[in-house]
Amino acid sequence: MEGPLNFYLALVHHPVYNKEGRVVVSSITNLDIHDLSRLVKTYDGRALYMVTPLETQRAMIERICSHWREGFGAVYNPNRGEALELVRVIPSLDSLREEVIKETGREPVMVATSARQWQGNFVGYRELGEKILGGDEPVVILLGTGWGLAEEVIRGCHYLLKPIKGMGRYNHLSVRCAAAIVLDRLFFREE
């Protein structure tokens, strides 16, 4: 196959819940940028969107990325820079949608993830993977930071992926681990 697969990962910092269930803007975590860009690169996605309305936070992400893409970091560890090429910072999900339409000429299929039990239009992991491999429509997979995507985001998406359930009753994965599991479930088939 030529070029990347037709999907994007988006890490959403607003609107998300905090511990008390209020809708907030969460802060950027440096390691999210590295882990998730490497993840998207590994699964050959088009880009990792870092979504935050805070201009200072967007500037910080740009600074981190340019350190590893062009600064000392690019010499010290070129693998990081290669992954960080995929990072895009954007103020809102509306701007993200517009940018994807401009890039691909198609309305993106928006897919929410959540650890909570929402009602919604569920899509299976394999089913979504097949849709992406088909390549017709761009797919955007949204991950919430903090205590998860706000209900308004989930309601506004075309599809919802089932919560990741492990083997016990505990379900508090980090967004880095959850993202890795989601992308692997889309595409991995054991021989």
Place this chain on the structure above:
Amino acid sequence: MEGPLNFYLALVHHPVYNKEGRVVVSSITNLDIHDLSRLVKTYDGRALYMVTPLETQRAMIERICSHWREGFGAVYNPNRGEALELVRVIPSLDSLREEVIKETGREPVMVATSARQWQGNFVGYRELGEKILGGDEPVVILLGTGWGLAEEVIRGCHYLLKPIKGMGRYNHLSVRCAAAIVLDRLFFREE
């Protein structure tokens, strides 16, 4: 099922490779402790072993864990403390093996992971998952930090899991993402 599943995750800080291919002791990353303990809790393992020969590093891990288990953090975010209960610090893989024998009365099955193409006694992800669910022998899954587990560790293991291959040629996942993918592949079966 009563109690946890009969497996352990071990994050190895020595012997591992550095960027130049030399065997070194790598440093602890704070977020590894949180992400991996939450991961092991989610997949209901017995414990997360943090393996490092450096006493100062082991003391640091203990201090971080006790902050979230007993200090202010236990009140601020009890979910973290619950996961960190599973963290054990240990100086070497030999001590780890002895401790598992003492705990379970059985010789553990040691399973290596690597992003490199080693020759070895491969076990499938599902196959290993079934073995763990069978529950007879304790299974220890080893993850390397830095640039991966040293050859001597891989040679000393009973089994090796196949490298995680994404959809492109890039394979530089963070250990947090790789660990999540490994545990999910063992146990997840889409309905």
